[in-house]
Amino acid sequence: MNIGKMLKTGAAIKVAKVVQREMSKPENQRKAKELLSKATRRGR
Numbered sequence: 001m002n003i004g005k006m007l008k009t010g011a012a013i014k015v016a017k018v019v020q021r022e023m024s025k026p027e028n029q030r031k032a033k034e035l036l037s038k039a040t041r042r043g044r
Helices: 003-023 026-042
Strands: none
Touching (some): 003 026
């Protein structure tokens, strides 16, 4: 596994953790969904 792929994987894990934490707060559910959609679009 090369460095770039490791960094992308790490970033994806970090984003997933942030989204999971934010989704536990009702007022942040919309923001978390936006963050997730940005992350998934960027990864493609």
